[in-house]
Amino acid sequence: MRKSLLVVPALLTMSLVAACSSSTSSESTTAAAETTAATAAASTDATADASAPVSTGGSLAEKCGTTVDAIATAAKAEGGPNLIALPDTWANYAGILKSFRDTYGLPAPVANPDASSADELTAITTLQGQPDKPDAIDVGPSFTQQAIDQGLVQPYETTNWSEIPDDLKDPDGNWVGAYYGIMSIGANTTLVTDAPKTWADLKKPEYKGMVTLNGDPREAGAAFAAVVAAALANGGSYDDITPGIQYFADLKKSGNLQVIDVTEAALLSGDVPIALDWSYNFPGIEPKLKEAGFDFSTTIPTDGLYGSFYAQSVVSDAVHPCAAALWLEHITGDEGALGYLDGGAIPARYAALDAEGKITADMKANLPSADEIAKITFPTQAQIDAMKKQITDNWGPMVADA
Numbered sequence: 001m002r003k004s005l006l007v008v009p010a011l012l013t014m015s016l017v018a019a020c021s022s023s024t025s026s027e028s029t030t031a032a033a034e035t036t037a038a039t040a041a042a043s044t045d046a047t048a049d050a051s052a053p054v055s056t057g058g059s060l061a062e063k064c065g066t067t068v069d070a071i072a073t074a075a076k077a078e079g080g081p082n083l084i085a086l087p088d089t090w091a092n093y094a095g096i097l098k099s100f101r102d103t104y105g106l107p108a109p110v111a112n113p114d115a116s117s118a119d120e121l122t123a124i125t126t127l128q129g130q131p132d133k134p135d136a137i138d139v140g141p142s143f144t145q146q147a148i149d150q151g152l153v154q155p156y157e158t159t160n161w162s163e164i165p166d167d168l169k170d171p172d173g174n175w176v177g178a179y180y181g182i183m184s185i186g187a188n189t190t191l192v193t194d195a196p197k198t199w200a201d202l203k204k205p206e207y208k209g210m211v212t213l214n215g216d217p218r219e220a221g222a223a224f225a226a227v228v229a230a231a232l233a234n235g236g237s238y239d240d241i242t243p244g245i246q247y248f249a250d251l252k253k254s255g256n257l258q259v260i261d262v263t264e265a266a267l268l269s270g271d272v273p274i275a276l277d278w279s280y281n282f283p284g285i286e287p288k289l290k291e292a293g294f295d296f297s298t299t300i301p302t303d304g305l306y307g308s309f310y311a312q313s314v315v316s317d318a319v320h321p322c323a324a325a326l327w328l329e330h331i332t333g334d335e336g337a338l339g340y341l342d343g344g345a346i347p348a349r350y351a352a353l354d355a356e357g358k359i360t361a362d363m364k365a366n367l368p369s370a371d372e373i374a375k376i377t378f379p380t381q382a383q384i385d386a387m388k389k390q391i392t393d394n395w396g397p398m399v400a401d402a
Contacts, residue, residue, distance in 0.1 A: 060156045060314060064322035068159055068333070071326050072104055080320025081135035081327050083108055084123055085115035089264055089284030091179055092343025099339055100330045106323060114263055116219040117143040124152045124315055135324035137313050139175075140221045141381065142388045144311050148174050153313035156325050158332045163352040168309065178331045179345040180309030181280040182300050182368050183222075183229045189295045191273040198303045199233035199247070202274070208255045210273040213248065214262040216400070217391050222262075225306050226276040227391060233304025238379035241387050242394065249398045259400075268292050278308075279368055280345035300368055305375050309348070334358065341366065 064074040075081075088094035093110075101108055111132065112119060117139035124147075127133035139147065147153045148170075155173035158164070168177040185202070187195035192210065196202050202211050214222035231237070231244025251257040260266060262275045267285055270292075275282075282298045289296045312331060314324040330336045337347035341363040353359050379387070 060154065060321060060325050064325050066159070068326075068329050071322055071329060074322035075104065075106060075320070075326040078320040078323050080106065081108055081323035082111065082132055082319060083136060083327065084111045084134040085113065085117070085120050085138055086110045087113045087264070089281060089288075090343075091181070091278075091280045091345040092284055092339050094284070095342055096331060096336050096339035099335050100327065103330070103335065104326065106326075108323075108327070114261065116215060117221060118219040121147055121150075121152060125150075128317070131319055133319055134315055135318040135320045136315060136327050138310050139313070140308065140310055141384050142221075142224070144170070144175050144313070145385075147313065151316055154316045154318075154321075156314045156328060158325075158328050160329075160332055160349060160352075164332065164348045165351075168348045170311075175311035175313045176328060176332060177309040177311045177348055178328075178336070179280070179340040179347050180307060181278040181345050182305065182307040182372065183225045184277065184279040184282070184298050184300045186275040186277060186282045186296065186298050188267070188270065188273045188289070189297050190293065191270060195297050195299065196274065197299045198301045199230050200303060202256065203251060203254065205254070205256075207274060209258055211251060211256045212258050212260060212262055212266075212272045212275050214275065214277045216395070218395055221308065221310070222277050222281075224388075224391065225278075225308050227395075228387060229301070229304040229306035231304070232306060233301065238383040238387065241390050245391065245394050245398050249402060252399055252402065264288070268294075270294065278345075280340075280343050283344040283366060300372050305372065307373070338363070 064071045083097075086093040086097065088097075097108055097110065100106070111123070111134070115123070117137075120134065120137045120139055121143060123134055124137070137147070137153070144153075153174050155170075157169075157173040158176060161169065161173075161176075164176060169175070185196055189195050192207070194206070196204070196207060201207075213226055214220060217223035217227045227244040227248060228238075228241055229244070230247040231241035234243040234247050236243035248257060252259075260271065262272055262277055264285060266272045267275065268288060279298065279300060282296065286296050312328055314321060314328065318324050331340075332348060334353065337349050337353055338358065340347045341359060344366040346367055347353065350359070
């Protein structure tokens with residue numbers, strides 16, 4: 001379970017606290033498919049309910065249609081979408097993918113489920129012109145700007161764009177942040193009798209060889225976020241996360257830190273007694289851990305709170321652009337948003353859904369508390385860029401290669 005990071009904005013937090021306390025086609029075949037999709041979209045748009053939400057998503061809206069029904073018609077003419085880096089247990093993507101496939105009858109294959117955001121951008125470039133090139137990605141700010149600068153993504157504004165807080169979407173439509181969570185400590189309490197509750201606890205000698213960082217912070221957002229959270233817990237700030245890097249250097253020196261990916265297989269085998277990961281990633285794996293004979297607990301550390309969301313984009317020159325647009329419609333729409341809630345993640349449209357009475361008490365029980373959300377503070381984009389540089393420059397000599 002490795003992904004990249006995007007920081008939770010204050011606007012979203014305020015609203016949440018208030019609300020919840022095959023083979024490559026020929027050019028002629030591709031052109032024909034695009035013409036069919038555009039024609040179908042235009043036909044559906046012409047007869048669509050005038051009251052239905054519409055997309056203003058630029059060229060994609062012109063190509064695929066401005067209502068979900070029109071976009072779905074165009075998508076079915078294309079097939080796809082090709083997706084990447086969506087593990088089943090990550091924010092309930094198993095359930096969300098099933099609902100998408102069941103609703104639209106599209107295959108939506110997922111390549112390399114445990115890929116990092118860096119892997120996703122690499123796949124776009126290395127698979128250019130191939131039928132299995134990703135159509136949509138799920139990354140964070142240290143990679144969103146890179147994707148934009150390299151021309152890897154294209155603008156698309158979903159039909160529910162107005163219900164998504166400004167801080168959860170790119171002003172030019174290049175990405176939308178569909179969900180978020182908080183960095184947490186997961187513990188296999190069958191193997192760890194006294195589960196750690198704080199970043200300070202993780203340094204205790206009783207956890208020697210047990211603490212697992214979820215990937216390399218230079219590539220994976222969960223690991224990046226853990227470093228930032230550890231910095232906040234140890235006197236650092238968004239302007240200086242050196243204390244967080246030093247924290248993991250000390251953890252490695254003491255023998256407490258083990259460097260393996262926090263995958264489902266690693267958790268189920270017992271190889272990861274203590275995992276540092278997003279709050280929404282553990283609920284999906286807990287039933288399987290129970291079947292494997294393990295009890296599990298999740299704690300949000302009180303001495304270093306840090307939250308982030310992930311950004312989804314339609315890839316430039318996508319093989320199935322309308323199917324990619326439909327995927328963004330689904331994950332930001334009611335069905336996808338409620339799917340995230342089932343997995344313990346908070347959807348971008350939480351406030352709108354809660355106001356409509358669509359979020360149950362059971363769903364809210366899976367989320368971090370309103371108090372925990374309220375305690376989170378947020379860095380600026382400039383601070384994020386500076387943090388990334390600090391990790392890029394110092395992680396190797398201080399931790400990885402030390």
